[in-house]
Amino acid sequence: MTAHLDIRDLRVSFHSGAERVDAVRGVSFRVERGASYGIVGESGSGKSTVLRAICGLAPVTGGEVLFEGRPVSEPRDAAFYRNVQMVFQDPYASLHPRHTIDRVLSEPLAIHGFKDRDKRIETALRDVGLGPRFRFAYPHQLSGGQRQRVAVARALILEPTVLLLDEPTSALDASIQAEVLNLLDRLRAERGLTYVLVSHDLAVVAHMCEQLMVMQHGQTVEVMTRADLQAGRATQDYTRRLLAASEGYTPMETSA
Template sequence: MSAHLDIRDLHVTFHQGTQRVQAVRGVSFTVAKGASYGIVGESGSGKSTVLRAICGLAPLTGGQVFLDGKEVSEPRDAGFYRNVQMVFQDPYASLHPRHTIDRVLSEPLAIHGFSDRDRRTETALRDVGLGPRFRFAYPHQLSGGQRQRVAVARALILEPTVLLLDEPTSALDASIQAEVLNLLDRLRAERGLTYVLVSHDLAVVAHMCEDLMVMQHGRAVEEMTRADLQAGRAKEDYTRRLLAASEGYTPMETPA
């Protein structure tokens, strides 16, 4: 199966005064259409920076990004954002506190010239399990799980084909995490979406992803399948240590 998203030799370097920080060093991976791919590693491993570089929020200092076989331009154009959207870690920080949910959802529609915004807004809220009563609420009036559902609705309202998920449940209570993960699973199945999920939580990755990459110090250490992860089969010492550090985690029930 041809790659839907193809990342080749990605490099990201940040400059802080006289210092150069190589956040991502030569990372490559491919994701087939409709698949879910995980990126795991400790804090500071560069995993979130990979997502930000793909969507144009971090400076790409080397490498190429291909979507459906076509190289993505720098800077990203409107067509890219119609196809690729990102869901961030903190649902409160990613929503403007003084904007109603209606404005949060209608702004991308206006930017991209969509018509029938009322219908699309109501449909987006319904698709993520929120009713019309949430439309004119403010973020502070919603729970963390409800805010993250709004963030997912905002990402989906342009009908993209790829979602980049940056620790989408780590800011939520454990009781709410499974609800949001199940929502994401359902939306992927219904819409044939392609996911790239960043997480430090191996249980989340085992639940959501068929394949994954382990990162350390900006580099890809190894790639594994879900079966490898669940069986603890690792080739590299760092991956074995990461798995050992997560001993005792309870794998969520994986989709059939």
């Protein structure tokens, strides 16, 4: 069966003068339609760079990114962004401080030529648990959790099939994290979305993902299922150290 997203031997290198940094070194994984796949590792492991390479924000220097069985173009075209959207880590930085929420949500619709923008904006805000009163607010008037809900609404307003989630709750207070994770869970179930989630938090990954890849120094260390993670069945020392560092974590108990 053709994977929804298929990453084959992905390589990403950055150059600064004579220096070269190999940020991602031969990473491969497949995500089936409707699945949620996690990528975990310490800071600097290359996990966020993988997401940025998939969506065209980091230079792919080797390997392939396939969407629904077909290699994606360089640079990414409009059709790709209609189907694949990214939610960034920091809701404080990802929204323009001088743009109203209405403008934030209108811009992707205008770029892609969508009509009935008013209806789509109202629906998007409602779908992420924000009412119409937020439409003409500015980001500084919203809480961190509300801003991240706007970021999710912006990603979903084009009706994509894949969301790339780069530490979507790490910048939020612990009390708000579960609310956003519940929202993402609900939207995935309602829309049949495919997720690729990057996180350093094993509890978040255990809650959200059926399968995960552990990364270190730009490479895959180990691939595990959720059951493996919850049972502590790691085969590699690095993964065992990650589990030990998170000892005492439990899968998040969230209420709808």
